[in-house]
Amino acid sequence: MNVGVCYAQADxxxxxxxxxxxxxxxxxxVHISGILDQYPEIDLETQKVGIxxxxxxLDTVVKDGDRVEIYRKITADPQQVERRRAT
Structure with a gap:
């Protein structure tokens, strides 16, 4: 069965x-894809995943054609957020 696995960083x-x-x-x-070897910063214990x-x-069974997504933590610099509000 064919599935996709995707992961995005900021850049x-x-x-x-x-x-x-x-x-x-x-x-x-995720393990079969080898993506953990390419992106060792991925931590399935703390990061969310989805379809x-x-x-x-993590124990959800995938279906043919599904796209498995690994979500990264979104971080924002509080000073940058404050500057954006001010403008």
Whole structure:
């Protein structure tokens, strides 16, 4: 079955299309994709994951054509946020 795995950083993004066995879970898909080797900063224990923008658990079974998304933590500099409000 074909699925996609995507991850975005502030300056770049990756979208992999891979073949996985039927009844694969999100965590299995992420490991099969090899994305953790390319982006060692990904921590599945703390970062959220989802399918097509809907947050899902790591043990969710994916379907053919699904796009598994790994969400990064969004951080903002409080001083930058304050400056934007002032303008």
């Amino acid at each position: 770049r993004q990756i979208w992999l299309k891979i073949d996985v066995p039927e009844n694969s879970t999100i965590v299995e898909v 097509f923008g809907k947050i899902s658990k």
